[in-house]
Amino acid sequence: MEQQFVNALILGSIYTLFALGLTLSWGVLNVLNLAHGALFMLGGLLAWVIAKEHPISLVVLLPLTMLCCGVAAVALDAFVFQPIRRRYEEHGSAEMAMLIASLGAAAIPLTIAVQLTDDQVQTIPDAVFPVQSWTVLGLHITNVGVMVIAASLTLSLLLALFVNRSKHGHALRALAFDPETCGLVGISASRLAALTMFVSGALAGGAGLLLALHLGSVQAHMGDSLLLKAFAVIILGGVGSIGGGVAAAFLLALVETVMVVYVDADLKDMVAFALIIVLLLWRPQGLFARAAWERA
Amino acid sequence: MKGSRRRSFRSLVGLAAVTALVAAGCGGDDEASTATAAGGSSSGGSGLSGETIKLQVIGDLTGVAGGTGSEMLKGIEFAVEEANADSEFGNKIELTVADTASQQPKAVNEMSKAVRSDAHAVIFGNLGENARAMAPIAGKAGLPLILNQSGQPGLVESGDHIFRVTGLQSKFQDVEVEYLKQKGVKTIGFVYATDNQIVVEMAEKEWPRLMKEAGMTAGSKFKVKFTDTDFSAIASKLAKENPDAIYGGLIGTQFPTLLKQLRQNGWDGELIGTMGMAYGVVENLEPKEATNLSYAADFNAATTVPRGKEFAEAFKAKTGKEANLFNAEGYDSVQFLKEGVKRAKELSREGLKAGLTEVTKTGYDSVMGKLTFEGRSAVAPGVVVAYTDGKVSIPVTGD
Numbered sequence: 001m002e003q004q005f006v007n008a009l010i011l012g013s014i015y016t017l018f019a020l021g022l023t024l025s026w027g028v029l030n031v032l033n034l035a036h037g038a039l040f041m042l043g044g045l046l047a048w049v050i051a052k053e054h055p056i057s058l059v060v061l062l063p064l065t066m067l068c069c070g071v072a073a074v075a076l077d078a079f080v081f082q083p084i085r086r087r088y089e090e091h092g093s094a095e096m097a098m099l100i101a102s103l104g105a106a107a108i109p110l111t112i113a114v115q116l117t118d119d120q121v122q123t124i125p126d127a128v129f130p131v132q133s134w135t136v137l138g139l140h141i142t143n144v145g146v147m148v149i150a151a152s153l154t155l156s157l158l159l160a161l162f163v164n165r166s167k168h169g170h171a172l173r174a175l176a177f178d179p180e181t182c183g184l185v186g187i188s189a190s191r192l193a194a195l196t197m198f199v200s201g202a203l204a205g206g207a208g209l210l211l212a213l214h215l216g217s218v219q220a221h222m223g224d225s226l227l228l229k230a231f232a233v234i235i236l237g238g239v240g241s242i243g244g245g246v247a248a249a250f251l252l253a254l255v256e257t258v259m260v261v262y263v264d265a266d267l268k269d270m271v272a273f274a275l276i277i278v279l280l281l282w283r284p285q286g287l288f289a290r291a292a293w294e295r296a
Numbered sequence: 297m298k299g300s301r302r303r304s305f306r307s308l309v310g311l312a313a314v315t316a317l318v319a320a321g322c323g324g325d326d327e328a329s330t331a332t333a334a335g336g337s338s339s340g341g342s343g344l345s346g347e348t349i350k351l352q353v354i355g356d357l358t359g360v361a362g363g364t365g366s367e368m369l370k371g372i373e374f375a376v377e378e379a380n381a382d383s384e385f386g387n388k389i390e391l392t393v394a395d396t397a398s399q400q401p402k403a404v405n406e407m408s409k410a411v412r413s414d415a416h417a418v419i420f421g422n423l424g425e426n427a428r429a430m431a432p433i434a435g436k437a438g439l440p441l442i443l444n445q446s447g448q449p450g451l452v453e454s455g456d457h458i459f460r461v462t463g464l465q466s467k468f469q470d471v472e473v474e475y476l477k478q479k480g481v482k483t484i485g486f487v488y489a490t491d492n493q494i495v496v497e498m499a500e501k502e503w504p505r506l507m508k509e510a511g512m513t514a515g516s517k518f519k520v521k522f523t524d525t526d527f528s529a530i531a532s533k534l535a536k537e538n539p540d541a542i543y544g545g546l547i548g549t550q551f552p553t554l555l556k557q558l559r560q561n562g563w564d565g566e567l568i569g570t571m572g573m574a575y576g577v578v579e580n581l582e583p584k585e586a587t588n589l590s591y592a593a594d595f596n597a598a599t600t601v602p603r604g605k606e607f608a609e610a611f612k613a614k615t616g617k618e619a620n621l622f623n624a625e626g627y628d629s630v631q632f633l634k635e636g637v638k639r640a641k642e643l644s645r646e647g648l649k650a651g652l653t654e655v656t657k658t659g660y661d662s663v664m665g666k667l668t669f670e671g672r673s674a675v676a677p678g679v680v681v682a683y684t685d686g687k688v689s690i691p692v693t694g695d
Binding site (some may be wrong): 003004007010011014105118120121122123126128131133135140142167211214215216217221224225226257260261264265266 | 360362431490518519520521523524525526528529530532533535536546549551552553555556557559560561562575576577580581582
């Protein structure tokens with residue numbers, strides 16, 4: 001049982017890392033970015049492409065991957081989302097258009113990935129980060145698993161501090177609440193949007209690389225199954241609530257792990273989403289939704 | 297007024313007569329063109345010598361199944377080139393290729409085009425759902441359809457023009473069980489995807505039966521989906537139970553993760569895969585990871601079957617690459633066609649169908665060994681492909 005708790009901790013950390021960036025873009029910019037899974041996959045793919053020619057250490061590869069994915073997300077915002085926002089007078093009307101556009105945008109990195117990998121599973125060379133398995137107090141864990149847990153908790157804390165305590169963080173929250181007034185008081189919405197997307201993309205890319213190391217494989221569709229779970233985590237936790245998202249991620253991971261190991265893996269998705277529905281019926285705003293993040 | 301009515305009536309009768317004559321003429325032309333499309337000659341079996349066989353290949357060459365589909369096509373093209381250079385064969389094969397993009401609507405469209413063309417036969421691979429959609433269209437036109445993979449239950453039985461030359465995986469799992477018996481395996485755990493009928497049939501029917509005969513017992517069974525990517529929880533539980541072997545009924549992209557997570561949890565037993573491991577899985581593992589790994593297949597380049605060895609060597613000499621089972625299956629489907637041509641009495645769709653049916657009664661020597669048939673579905677002897685420190689061997693070959 002204790003081993004499964006460790007497994008759930010790692011799985012929950014993966015969901016957290018994936019969902020963090022999405023909760024930021026959705027909570028601040030009202031962008032339901034369906035290309036987030038593609039950015040996540042791009043992290044793993046870029047790491048594989050770089051490492052197979054130049055097997056550099058993870059210490060360099062991780063920030064490099066995050067930087068590239070952050071830039072890709074900024075480009076997505078600049079060429080896709082911002083033009084759509086400008087065309088629509090009412091922000092709410094732009095949401096559906098941005099949703100559809102993000103779906104289309106996701107196809108581009110996916111197609112590139114399929115071509116580069118021949119749609120086969122690839123592995124990141126051992127030289128980048130040799131995976132070691134440890135047994136501590138009878139429990140098995142790998143160095144990658146420890147890194148995934150540490151990264152998710154650290155990044156969640158840093159992001160929460162940034163949003164709640166920093167000047168830019170306050171500006172982000174103001175932007176989420178009332179974009180028009182932000183402009184009147186000198187807050188540059190477009191710069192903040194770019195910053196938000198950069199952080200969102202960087203988080204996705206980093207998560208993609210870490211997951212590739214954890215699973216021992218990179219493949220073109222690795223982000224697909226996580227996207228739905230990420231949305232579930234965000235809605236359950238409360239849109240824009242980082243703490244809520246983290247709690248929801250671990251709750252979902254725990255339910256899934258218990259179902260897979262002790263009940264029936266076939267039922268895991270059904271039970272997990274049924275639980276989400278029940279919780280949302282009880283608290284429609286999510287477990288930890290904050291009034292300041294509610295969309296107008 | 298009366299006169300004008302009579303004139304109108306005569307005009308109508310005249311128009312009807314002309315229409316009838318034209319229709320009869322066109323009907324006659326249609327019959328002629330149909331006869332031409334079907335090749336229309338009616339000589340005896342050996343009288344087909346010198347005729348050109350029009351072969352249409354419809355493949356899942358791109359899209360989700362594009363990897364294996366394009367490999368199948370390489371085997372077919374190799375076989376056609378070989379056949380056309382072989383004076384003993386006595387016929388030429390004219391090959392036309394169409395891509396379904398792994399999509400059903402496109403597959404149906406390509407089959408409709410094939411039916412309207414002058415193709416004598418179609419070879420298709422690999423997705424069963426595409427084959428199922430195409431089969432009735434081919435059936436209505438009496439167009440022989442030779443299938444690669446496409447192991448959906450009841451598919452071949454749905455029409456007497458359908459032949460499958462890829463042996464069902466479930467029919468040669470006995471070679472893998474024999475190999476495990478040689479290794480002293482007593483207990484086997486299971487992890488298998490429930491969204492594939494073939495895998496479910498193997499995990500829930502075929503393997504329990506074979507294991508019972510071999511005196512082996514089943515450990516825990518875990519069901520997953522093809523979309524699952526993380527197996528940490530399952531790997532922990534199975535490693536703790538420590539069966540001698542674990543059967544992984546998964547798709548290719550899932551194997552490396554299951555393998556690594558099992559090893560990370562301290563389990564070093566034999567991991568058994570499906571034929572999904574044959575393409576793009578093991579070659580991307582580190583050599584030290586590719587050990588205590590095996591699967592049953594219909595072909596591997598390290599085969600000891602004489603015709604298989606010959607094919608593997610010739611294919612490597614021409615392409616510079618090791619032949620995989622999809623190349624071999626594509627190659628064999630052309631061999632099956634050639635055998636059917638030899639036994640056909642006339643070069644027409646009907647004649648070829650009769651010839652192919654004759655082949656299914658006797659079987660033939662293929663690159664996979666002696667291929668026999670249950671109905672119109674091939675049964676391959678099977679081989680075990682085993683990996684030790686990244687090196688491949690064939691420890692067991694079926695009869």
